[in-house]
Amino acid sequence: MIDLTHTLTTSPEAPMSIWPGHPTLEMTKVATIPEQVANVTLISLGSHTGTHIDAPNHFIADGLTVDKYDFTKLVGRALVIDVRGKKAREMITWEDMQKWEGDMHEGVIVLICTGWSQYWGKENYEEHPFMDLDAAKKLMETGVRVIGCDTLSPDNVCLPECPVHKVILGAGGMIAENLRGIEEVLALKDPVVSLLPLKLDNCDGSPIRAIAWSAGDI
Numbered sequence: 001m002i003d004l005t006h007t008l009t010t011s012p013e014a015p016m017s018i019w020p021g022h023p024t025l026e027m028t029k030v031a032t033i034p035e036q037v038a039n040v041t042l043i044s045l046g047s048h049t050g051t052h053i054d055a056p057n058h059f060i061a062d063g064l065t066v067d068k069y070d071f072t073k074l075v076g077r078a079l080v081i082d083v084r085g086k087k088a089r090e091m092i093t094w095e096d097m098q099k100w101e102g103d104m105h106e107g108v109i110v111l112i113c114t115g116w117s118q119y120w121g122k123e124n125y126e127e128h129p130f131m132d133l134d135a136a137k138k139l140m141e142t143g144v145r146v147i148g149c150d151t152l153s154p155d156n157v158c159l160p161e162c163p164v165h166k167v168i169l170g171a172g173g174m175i176a177e178n179l180r181g182i183e184e185v186l187a188l189k190d191p192v193v194s195l196l197p198l199k200l201d202n203c204d205g206s207p208i209r210a211i212a213w214s215a216g217d218i
Contacts (some may be wrong), residue, residue, distance in 0.1 A: 008026055030042045060170055136168055
């Protein structure tokens with residue numbers, strides 16, 4: 001089983017990447033052993049902190065929230081699109097993805113592997129490759145509705161209007177961001193991925209514990 005999730009931490013030795021302007025993670029001990037009978041931690045974070053998933057409502061006013069989305073669509077066969085040759089801020093086009101088109105269909109979860117998770121917590125993490133708008137539209141035409149990426153966003157961070165988000169979420173899709181280790185999924189036979197969110201009432205997104213495994217292993 002492969003952990004596709006970055007650790008949520010406040011350690012200065014392991015800085016986290018955050019979308020510009022979003023809340024940072026805070027963790028405060030409110031009860032500790034032996035002073036109290038148990039350890040309890042107060043946690044404050046944004047709905048899009050760390051490895052997380054975007055619900056349609058993130059960009060679509062009347063879109064589904066994480067608690068209303070059909071969670072069965074967030075566990076399924078994974079298809080890894082390997083575009084690790086892409087450079088900083090280079091566009092991922094439909095031509096880059098087209099050779100996997102035959103395996104794209106409803107129910108498949110597409111994972112975009114850029115290898116950029118190696119820069120997590122570093123200044124250049126925001127300079128990741130990004131998906132072309134036309135590629136996003138064609139991907140939705142295949143019936144795929146859930147995608148994941150090992151970057152801050154499938155969009156160019158320099159474009160605050162986030163057009164790729166609007167295409168995917170507008171089609172009723174979900175987007176998992178800040179995944180790690182997608183390249184490890186390439187070695188799995190018949191890979192399955194889980195991107196389940198917390199059941200947060202009327203919320204636009206949620207941190208997730210993303211994992212992948214071979215279908216025959218469980």
